[in-house]
Amino acid sequence: MGTDKTDFMSGRYKYTITVALALVIIVCFQSNSFSSGNTDLQATDSSSEEEQEEEGFNPGEMIMDHVVDHYSWHIVTIGDTEVSLPLPVILYSEDRGFFCFWSSHFDHGHETYKRFRIAQEGANKGNIVELDEQGNVEEDLPLDFSITKTIAAVFVSIFILLGIFLPIARRYKRQPNRAPKGLQSLLEPLILFVRDEIARPSIGEKHYEKYMPFLLTVFFFILLNNLLGLIPIFPAGANTTGQLTVTMALALFTFIITQLNGKREYWQEIFNPPTVPWWLKFPLPLIPLIEFVGIFTKPFTLMIRLMANISAGHIVPLAFFALIFIFGDMNPIAGYGISVFSLAFTVFLTLLDLLVAFIQAYVFTILSALYFGMAVGEIK
Amino acid sequence: MELIRPDFGLLFWMLVSFGIVLLILRAFAWKPILNALKNREKTIQERLEVARNAKKELAEIEFGNERIIALAKTERANILREAQETKNKIIEEAREEARKEASKIIEQANKRVEKQKKEAEEDIKNQIAGLSVQIAEKVLKERLSDDQRQKEYINSLVNEITIN
Known part of the structure; x- marks a missing residue:
């Protein structure tokens, strides 16, 4: 059941990535043509950086500048x-x-x-x-x-996370058998969703409770950071879950927890899978080798998937905004004309990103849960 | 800084901060929340169970009431029937008794009548005999008043006797 869901999901975000990549490629080609123009100019009068900045709008640079990490947090110019x-x-x-x-x-x-x-x-x-x-x-x-900006934004999200969940937990502690109220009733279904739809079916009744804290933390951390990334105003708006390093840290947690909890069956499945014919294991240990690499590719895909999706979610709307300035450079009227179209598309993409924010938090969590499930080996 | 190049410092901060958040939330948020949810589910389950049991008990009590009423009804019917029967029996018995008594009285009366009748008959017989003797005496006195007649009579008697 779980894998069906993830296959379906992967189909969806594959589509998002394809669209994003297509647009990025288009934008990059345009920016290349622009920058090559710039370098020609630069070559002729060997201008300084400041002059180069005035030369014109470089969409590729602008987009990457918004997406990558910085030493200071730019608010407004x-x-x-x-x-x-x-x-x-x-x-x-x-x-x-x-x-x-x-x-x-x-x-x-x-x-x-x-x-x-x-x-x-x-x-x-x-x-x-x-x-x-x-x-x-x-x-x-x-x-x-x-x-850096990214880790500062992570701190902001952590403060929000703690500010949301610690008071809620206090309410659960003080009035355990009351109907949920306010923010609690918004988050309780999500907590129950993580527990009943992600952890239980993927890990199994016997072991799931042990992994709930991690799964909940990762789910809400990713979700909150994805959503904060969509808000363009300080102190939100940093591309945290779109940073490879951030997703690497999260995937590293999943990786370490999986390996630490691997039961005998888990390692046996990797080094000596019982259902595989012997000639695939000896003399050339083909399947064990593939399985062993699989240990690392699983968290690796977690890392890449989240980062690529969220970065794409930042890049594509920026690309549409960049279109305004590209056209505006050619002709101001064209720039105004395209802005309507760009704005409409950005709104649409932001809504799509809202969906992606949830889907990616869900996918990361359920895949982590599936890996834990494999490690404890209760569900075959 | 590039998008797809991992940064060691950032990784370090990420691991530390996420690890700390994980520990804080685990201790102060997820455990109480999950426990509370679990307890609440358990409480709800228990209360549903209790309600179901109460309903069942109520149904049983109602069923019991009905049964008691039905039982009482049959009991009443039985008692009524028995009373009826007893009444009938008593009446019957009384009637029988009365009949017996009556017949006994009648019989006694009959006996007494019979006895009196017999006595009367005896009496009458005795009287008749006395009277007959007196009459016979008188007749004989008259018949034997003259000798002639005496002779004739004796002869007749003798004749009679001899014939016999």
Whole structure:
């Protein structure tokens, strides 16, 4: 039953990804043509960065700038002044030890501070690089424990999560046999959904209770972050669950919990599956090898799926907005004309993303539950 | 920073913060909530059970009442029938008794009448005999008043006797 559901779901988000990718490719081609134009110009008069920024609108850069992580949290740009929240930068340099300062010292990447600067190009673009005494960029990156925009947004979501669930839990504790009220009655069906539709059928009656805290936390964490990502105003709007690192951390939890709880049957299924004919296991352990790789591909797909879906959810509406400016660069009237169409599509896509936010939280949770179910081996 | 390049610092913070959230929520949110939900479900289940049992008991009591009423009705009918029977029996017995008594009285009366009749008959017989003797005496006195007549008579008597 569970796999049917996920197959159905995967069909749906495959569609989303395809649409997203198609649009991204279109946008990237356009941006390439623009940027190549820019480089031609740049080549002719070898202009500085600031001049390049004035050259025109680069949609690819704009979109990626919105989706990737930053050292400061950009809130709004009024005229030429960028209003952004400075975040703490924490660095460890092998030569010089720990550094801790506000990201505002970089002045959005324009300044060098304590021989650190944000790389503006190259392989480490956007990351903090260390400069040697001559002002040249060093090869090795400093160890970077900065509280970036993503982790700050994660903290915000954590505060919201705790602010929602701790009072609700108190109500459950104080008035256990009362009908749910307010926010409680909104969240109780979701909690019951995770318990009765995800954990119970996937893990089995005997073991499911042990995994409920993780499944609930992961479900609500992803859901809340997905939803916050859709709100474009500070302190929401950061692309947290669309960051590979964030989803990697979540998938890592699933991976570790699965391996720690693997029963004998689970490992047997991997290294010596009893239903597989012997010549697939000996002398060349083909199936065990595939199964062993499968241990890692399962959380890997969890990681990629969530990140790709949510990032696509951010990229596609941005691409539609970018269209306004692309057309506006050609002709202001065309820009206004396309804006109606873009806005309509963005509204539609945001609604779709609302659905995707729930689906992805559900998919991540149910797949984690299925992996736990495999590990404990109650349900065949 | 790139979209698809994992970042060690971010991973570190993510693991730490998510781990802490997981522990906090597990201890202070999920356990109480899940326990409360479980208890509530159990309570609801129990109360439903209790209600069902109460309903069943009520039905049983009602059924019992009906049975008692039915029983009482048959009992009453029985008692009535028995009373009727007893009444009839008593009446019958009384009648029988009366009949017996009557017949006895009649019989006694009959006997007495018979006896009196017999006595009367005896009496009458005795009187008749006395009277007959007196009459015979008188007749004989008259007949034997003259000798002639005496002789004749004796002769006749003798004749009679001899014939006999």
